[in-house]
Amino acid sequence: MRALTWHGEKDVRVDEVPEPEIVNPSDAIIEVTATAICGSDLHLYNGRMPGMREGDVLGHEPMGEVVEVGSEVETLEEGDRVVVPFTISCGSCWFCENGMYSLCDNSNPNAEMASKVMGHSPAGLFGYSHMLGGYAGGQAEYLRVPYADVGPIKVDSDLSDEQVLFLSDIFPTGYMAAENAQIEENDTVAVWGCGPVGQFAIQSAWMLGADRVIAIDRIPERLEMARSHGDAEIIHFEEDDVYDRLLSMTGNRGPDRCIDAVGTEAHGTGVMGLADQVKQEAHLEDDRPHVLRQAIKCCRKGGTLSVPGVYLGRSDNFPFGSVMNKALTIKTGQTHVQRYLNPLLEKIEDGEIDPSFVISHQVGLEDGPEMYETFNNKDDDCIKVVMTP
Template structure:
């Protein structure tokens, strides 16, 4: 089959690789009909995620048609159309039983590697380094799905691929980010980053009763999409974000701040952002945490910081003293996707949201290397790329 493979920093290729096979009775194999490039994939492209190996198949936003099931998978049949959560979860361990699916104790075969880096191992993830399981991703013609009796959700024919696909990651991620922000009716919520996750966080915050959402970015088309979703906007390349947020909130600050950027924050011209970039280039730090610093300083006293943006290791010079003295609450983590797929699918079916709004660049699987670079460089108005295997 054809698959998008990582071969080193900045080097993504479409290769011919062996087809996946059933390896365990709880496996399924699906024929991919749509997959997407995620902002998290850019951290792999840019070399920030450790323990990648040349030839690893990328992709964790996947959906398709079931073509084979293991003997213990009774909830799926050949021919079912499904979306696959990016988190691989057993459904039986202590964490899964509490609905903390991204913290599953049983699905990372390389748990010891993760324990050395993090103290404990999270769940295995599709297409996201050997520290997190080394599972092949779904930017490919076919995908083996472990724990298929827990993860995949069937999609009705009334829902298009573009509407359903983002149940695999960015819609639940944006929704959980808003939920973690502990929004009360009428609250002001600031969202850093108007990429795909930020766009869903904006719309989710408004669905949860936020009175105002203030979205922060510098890319015109992303700011325009945020405004179309009901947000006020700040272009951080044109104004000081802290000063602008204070002016818009009578100097109190936003009630909640959502960091939908993560480890590669730009912060053009800001002294701390320049410092981060230099340290990362010299391998003296792994994460550029300009946005997180700014959110801590901007959030109102007693407010909440929600972090859906991916961080991979060590950040430098976080203002922990400010966070402590301001009494801030932090909530973060990889998304517990399986807890959200059914309720969010119901919202799509009820017409409360159409996730396809975020798609700007449909493409074939063979176009993936070009699309990765275009997405990374924010060229051609790209916000979300959806890849279709088998199409030219």
């Protein structure tokens, strides 16, 4: 079958790879009908994520049709149309039973590798390094889905693939980010990063009762989407001092809730931003925490910082004294996707949101390598790429 595979920094190819097979009786095989490139895939593309091996199949935002199920699968059958969460979760460990699916104890066969770096291993993820399981991803014609009774959600309605595909990751991720922000009535919410996750964080902030949403980015088309579709006030961080603008917009108090939807490859400005880039390239730090520092500085005293943006390791010059002295709450984590699938599907079915608004490019799988480059460079007004194998 054809699949997008990783061959090193900025080297993604369309290769012929073996079709997946049932390995465990709880597995299912799906024929992929739609799959997307996620912003966090760019961390792999840019060589930031440890544990990648040449030939790894990429992708963690797939959906499709079930074509085979293992002997122990009870909830799916051939012909079912499903969206597959990017988190692989067993459903029976302590974390899964408590709704923390992205912290599953059993789904990462390389847990020891992750534990050496992080202290404990999170769940396995599709197409996201051998440190997080070495699972083949969904930017392919077929995908093996472990723990098939726990992950995929069936879509029985006539909603298009484009309307439901993002239940796999970015819609629940944006929603959990807003939920983690602990939004209360009359709150002002600031969202750093107007990529797809940021756009869904904006939408979700309104759903959860925000009074104002302020979006921060430097890419004109993303800012325009946040303004026109997200009804957010906007700040272009290369044209305005973000701290000064946010304070002037909030009566010098600062935003009540701040969301970092950027993560490890933040584009910082000034000397500190340049220093982060140099240190990251020299492997003196793993992440560029410019947005984290800025959000901590901007957030009002006693406020909450929510971090859905992916970070990979060490961050330098982290102002923990500010966190403590301002009494900030920080909530983070990979998304517990399975927790949100049914309620967010209901919002789509009820017409409360149509997630397809973020799609800017729809192409075939063979166009994947080119689209990785386009997305990474933010060319051609590229916000979200969906591929049809």
